Amino acid sequence: MNIISGSKKDKSGENKEIFTRAYDDYIDQIYRFVYFKVGSKEEAQDLTSAVFLKTWDYINKNKIRKKTLRALIYKIARNAVIDYYRGRSMTQNNMESLDEGLNIIDERQDMIKSIELSMDMTLISESLGELKDEYREVIILRFTEELSISEISSILEKSKGNTRVLLFRALKALRELTDQKIK
Amino acid sequence: MTEKELLSQLKNLKEIKPDESWKKQSRDILLSQISSHEIPAAVESDIYFLAHIKNFFRQPVAVVVVVLFFLAGGGFASVAASKNTKPGDSLYIAKKISEKAKLAIAFSSEKKAQLSIEFAGNRAKEIAQVIADDDTNESKAEKVGRLAEDFKKEIASAKTSLKKIAEVDSKQSPTENNNSEGAPEDSEIFSANLGRTEKGMQIYVQENKEEQSRDLSDSAAASSTKENIPEIPAANNANNLEKALGEAGEFLKNQDYGGTLNKLSEANDIVENINNKGEVKGISETATSTEGSVLGASEENIDNK
Numbered sequence: 001m002n003i004i005s006g007s008k009k010d011k012s013g014e015n016k017e018i019f020t021r022a023y024d025d026y027i028d029q030i031y032r033f034v035y036f037k038v039g040s041k042e043e044a045q046d047l048t049s050a051v052f053l054k055t056w057d058y059i060n061k062n063k064i065r066k067k068t069l070r071a072l073i074y075k076i077a078r079n080a081v082i083d084y085y086r087g088r089s090m091t092q093n094n095m096e097s098l099d100e101g102l103n104i105i106d107e108r109q110d111m112i113k114s115i116e117l118s119m120d121m122t123l124i125s126e127s128l129g130e131l132k133d134e135y136r137e138v139i140i141l142r143f144t145e146e147l148s149i150s151e152i153s154s155i156l157e158k159s160k161g162n163t164r165v166l167l168f169r170a171l172k173a174l175r176e177l178t179d180q181k182i183k
Numbered sequence: 184m185t186e187k188e189l190l191s192q193l194k195n196l197k198e199i200k201p202d203e204s205w206k207k208q209s210r211d212i213l214l215s216q217i218s219s220h221e222i223p224a225a226v227e228s229d230i231y232f233l234a235h236i237k238n239f240f241r242q243p244v245a246v247v248v249v250v251l252f253f254l255a256g257g258g259f260a261s262v263a264a265s266k267n268t269k270p271g272d273s274l275y276i277a278k279k280i281s282e283k284a285k286l287a288i289a290f291s292s293e294k295k296a297q298l299s300i301e302f303a304g305n306r307a308k309e310i311a312q313v314i315a316d317d318d319t320n321e322s323k324a325e326k327v328g329r330l331a332e333d334f335k336k337e338i339a340s341a342k343t344s345l346k347k348i349a350e351v352d353s354k355q356s357p358t359e360n361n362n363s364e365g366a367p368e369d370s371e372i373f374s375a376n377l378g379r380t381e382k383g384m385q386i387y388v389q390e391n392k393e394e395q396s397r398d399l400s401d402s403a404a405a406s407s408t409k410e411n412i413p414e415i416p417a418a419n420n421a422n423n424l425e426k427a428l429g430e431a432g433e434f435l436k437n438q439d440y441g442g443t444l445n446k447l448s449e450a451n452d453i454v455e456n457i458n459n460k461g462e463v464k465g466i467s468e469t470a471t472s473t474e475g476s477v478l479g480a481s482e483e484n485i486d487n488k
Contacts, residue, residue, distance in 0.1 A: 016217060023210060031201040045201065049209050056217050123184070124192040143193035171189075178184050 074155040127177040135170035269309040292347040299341035304428040306334035424453040
């Protein structure tokens with residue numbers, strides 16, 4: 001591990017510190033990222049824990065740079081979800097329990113606003129659910145988690161150009177879906 | 184919805200967060216695990232390993248692969264090492280699995296019959312090994328009893344396979360000029376034997392059960408049990424068994440199914456004998472000297488051969 005030039009004795013202590021900080025900083029978004037892909041709270045929790053474990057493993061075996069740590073964790077999460085789907089039948093609808101997320105929002109708003117919001121949220125959730133996986137993914141990364149194109153392209157292992165095009169198309173598709181529903 | 188609204192909705196999705204309680208719990212667990220480097224790997228494999236194994240076996244391809252692996256393993260030291268194990272040895276399970284694998288791969292009834300005879304022989308060897316073991320009386324008798332049951336099952340499977348061969352044979356026999364006289368006769372004798380020996384087996388099974396229930400600690404019962412045993416010299420039991428099974432195998436090779444059946448029922452009788460004797464040995468002291476002589480005699484015979 002080569003971030004700060006510490007002595008070898010400090011390595012595991014360093015790693016632990018870095019890991020802990022990464023956990024605190026990224027746990028919410030990684031959880032969200034996984035949740036939007038698997039649709040179930042419990043699965044998302046299990047997978048997220050597994051992702052961080054793997055991250056710990058990776059940190060200890062490889063050199064990493066702090067700058068790219070987040071993208072790394074997203075990559076690990078992405079692969080974890082892919083593996084997860086390999087291991088089970090793919091007939092289930094991904095977004096079945098996205099409605100769960102709405103409850104959290106309700107509690108935090110006053111009633112009127114929450115109704116408005118939940119109507120819109122339903123719209124968005126439904127539309128998102130109907131999107132292609134890679135479209136949904138790039139939209140979430142860009143507009144929900146607000147990652148840079150640079151970072152997203154690294155996570156998806158595409159060029160920046162491709163990422164931009166992908167994002168453009170995804171947004172277009174989402175808009176078409178929501179427009180259809182509003183009518 | 185305008186694009187702006189759309190985007191702000193998307194941003195609102197950020198409100199979706201994991202449960203605080205789970206977050207804290209998971210954090211604590213993770214941090215405690217990473218204190219020693221080894222545990223994370225283990226936990227990770229807990230999460231994925233079992234799931235992976237389960238999913239691996241959901242595909243029939245996987246089952247075939249494992250079967251083939253065990254077959255191929257027949258040539259490797261590890262499975263070869265399992266060859267002489269008996270119940271209670273850790274490799275015994277590997278032995279049993281490779282037996283099952285071989286049977287699964289065998290397609291012809293002849294091959295299956297051959298394998299069943301081989302496995303019956305294995306059970307017989309295991310019985311001898313268990314008897315020779317320095318073990319407590321009760322578990323020994325139990326083991327021998329179970330092995331004897333397995334032995335009978337193998338004999339029964341062999342017979343089933345032989346039956347199938349007989350069916351195929353008798354279907355073909357009208358078209359074969361040379362064997363037209365011999366075949367129907369053979370299958371008659373064949374089925375007659377099947378009936379007889381199964382009946383014979385039943386009787387022995389009942390006797391066996393009665394003897395088991397009479398309880399091992401009763402030496403009076405032991406002496407009465409001795410009377411029920413058919414008169415085969417104790418010293419030659421194990422040896423005769425191997426011989427009988429070997430001959431059964433030979434008959435099978437030569438497609439003399441009637442002969443095979445005869446030998447199989449012989450083998451069955453012998454194992455019943457050993458089984459009874461095995462229980463008896465656990466009880467009375469006089470029997471222990473017989474134990475010694477069984478082994479001694481077998482060794483002698485082997486040398487003399």
